[in-house]
Amino acid sequence: MNVHFEEIRLNLPHIELAAHLYGPEDGQPVLALHGWLDNAMSFARLAPKLDGLRIVALDLAGHGLSGYRPAGASYQLWDYALDALLVAEQLGWQRFSLLGHSLGAIVSMLLAAALPERVARLALIDGLLPLTHEPELAPPKLGEALNAQLAQAGKRRPVYASVERAVEARLRGGYPLSREAAELLASRGLAPQAGSYTWRTDPRLTLPSPLRLTPAQAEAFARALRCPVSLVLAEEGLPVQRAEWLALIESLPIALHRLPGGHHLHLDDEAGASAVADCFKALFAAP
Template identity: 35%
Template sequence: MTLVAVPLQLPVSYQLRQLTLRGWRSGPADGPLCLCLHGWLDNANSFIPLSKQLLDLQLIAIDLPGHGQSDHRSPDAHYHFLDWVDDVVQLLLLLKLSSDQPVLLIGHSMGGMIATAVAASFPEFVSQVILLDSVGLVTGAEQDTVSQLRKAVLSRQKRLDKRKPQYLDLASAAEARRAQSDFDLATALLLAERGTVAEGDTLTWSADLRLREVSAYRLSDAQACQLIESVSAPVLAVMAKQGIELMQQGRQRWQSHYQNLQLHELDAGHHLHMTHSIEVAAKISSFLASFPAK
């Protein structure tokens, strides 16, 4: 009888300058260090299926600010894309205190965009980058600056009137998430377990409502191009054939601007790292064998 090790998710927390990030760690303490960055309105648990396949890696999956169990930004703040980069760099500096080895970044969707920007601006911290249904960055046309700002300010006003949905139990919350996603109820439960909080006799999502506000500004194509072309680390992108249109547009626009990009496509939806973790892990393992950390 062969016993197969099942990775445990050990809680971790990291005190940044102004807030605390929370998440979990799995895998051998002496394994290659990998920081996992989830997508918009997801949380660290989106990487649990992948952790069961990448047993040789030390995975640290965190909830980004405003998500899961991490702190929300202060009441006077908002969620600007470039601030995510600052959050991750603060965390990498903390991780560097216990290990000098560069970190493998794995990012899904928005997390992949953050990983791209971090690898571009702080290459000394990053050994390799793995993008899961994510290539490039979201940009805005310069001529849309005025309308973008107007939409952002109006969305902040509308947010004041919004209320979070209430659920009688965890299964109901998970079903609501499943109904607007590309995965089954068991997968939705992983996200709901970490992404809900009690509110009286009911449950609601822990995510900060400000995450749904329209961005006040976007990078220009020229700015995004400079960032992407500055990524010197080897990059693997595993794309989803049935992924969301925004990511397919990013692939077409930006894949040729990476210095060293391997790209594969799987017959899967946007959350392919959750629904097709075995296939995604196989691509990651092959990539890491081809481009071992220096």
Template identity: 30%
Template sequence: MPDSPDKKHEPGAGNVSGSEESTSMAEPEDWEEVEVDIGWGTLRGKARGCGPHLMLGLHGWLDNANTFDLVAYMIPNSVRFISLDLPGHGLSDHFPSGFIYDPRGYMTAVKKAVVKMGWQGFTLLGHSMGAVVAIMYAAVFPEDVHALISIDIIKTWSYSAHKQAVHLNKYIMEYFDNEKMAAQPALVYTEEQLVQKVIDGSKSLDERGAKILLKRGARPSECGKGLILQRDIRAKTFFIGFKSLDVWAAEARAITCPILLMMATEGHSYETKEGHDTMLKAFADSSKNYRYHEVEGKHHIHLTNPSAVAQCLSDFLMECTDVGTVAANGSSP
């Protein structure tokens, strides 16, 4: 197996209590903390499994590496699975001052981590923004990715050419004073307030899912009066659609590895029906093994309907990747 990142065996920031229902279906001791030095800072995450197969998980906007806790139990132990905190999220370092958060920056950080770990040939799993990063990564660095799995997104918004400048202006101005905002004291919440804030903000999480994310996404305040969020406030400025539908479709056609797309029946839509169908056809045209499933639920289906997502994930790994080949041959890691 390629070199693994530095390991930390101390637990993550498990500061939000929860019932047994809110714990991972994988036992806590199955996970270990990992760190990857990427030059300007450190990315952190959590890992399980022995290898030799490799899988990297990327969470959605303002979430963290705990996002796959309820589906990880269906990933075979022969897969070394690392769920990564993207920059400015979870326990990972924040981007340096003046840096703009968007999928291109996240993709570059992921590439730095992959090179540092010495990984070659892995499955890339992403949810929402993390899936956008994964799709871009698989198109730009196809030699790295043996299989791609996307949960409830196939692209971000695309604006018409005559509206692009207006949206870019708004995007930049929203960033303009972010350094000042980041320097302000963090807001302090009770656990109940923070859980409700996450549920309301996502519009797709339940209490169990919110608590799972907050175990890694929040920590006790220095004043001792409650909890504060660990994410970089600059990451809250949501990225714009910086590519046209034609460019997105071309990148989708550039991905030739096996692809699994799982879409929520009540999920987010970033495209017209015609554009959505164009993207699905683009993925299917070039992929060696293309699968599309709709899963009942809202945007965070992997946290609210984990059994259905986990089954799709397991079937894909066993039937469409070399994970299944090893299992069929009775090989052990």
């Protein structure tokens, strides 16, 4: 497929981020945040179908062509939220909307709940609530994360003899996605290395989280949302963490859409991207 976008760089005080820019200069401002280990190409099918929007699809820190966080820094949800807010500041967007997939949807929700005066709309794909754990699990989970950080120095990056091998590896890992979706993500996510290829993503992104919110804290964020929210859930996508989460979502003033397809339904094929776009058009057309 042919992908038409403008490549831009954003120099934040602490990191440089790369992004794809779509839409007219006077369009509604939208920041698009992709999922874990993906990149800005995640929105290559969807963004062109959302007319009238000025979409900045970021490579999140440590992903795609964006920079890594310095040694000793972390990739926590709130770190990504600050990055997004600083990007909006640099663009001069006092009020803006968020389009998020998976991890990007979770970060978008947290940012919108924390600063409701800044976020006009939320368009979310197969993601809303962060992974949580009960308070008594916090000490052992922190210990697990600290030990993983100590062991990280001895690990090597995976290396692939060809782009095709890397695509095959991506197809075997995580949630299923189409070959074309994997190829699109690989086109931005791979770097040549001595005649072979490796992923550009920071290896620290695979480390376990040192701290997670409790279920009560996650629910408090969801209930703090004040902007219109449209949530697409894929029938074969991320499982809802607990039955209570789905009950919570259905109790909130969220426009909930259930669509056939997998976790990357907005990228897997044109039909899925069109279906997701149709769900979001009403959200962005509202006054």
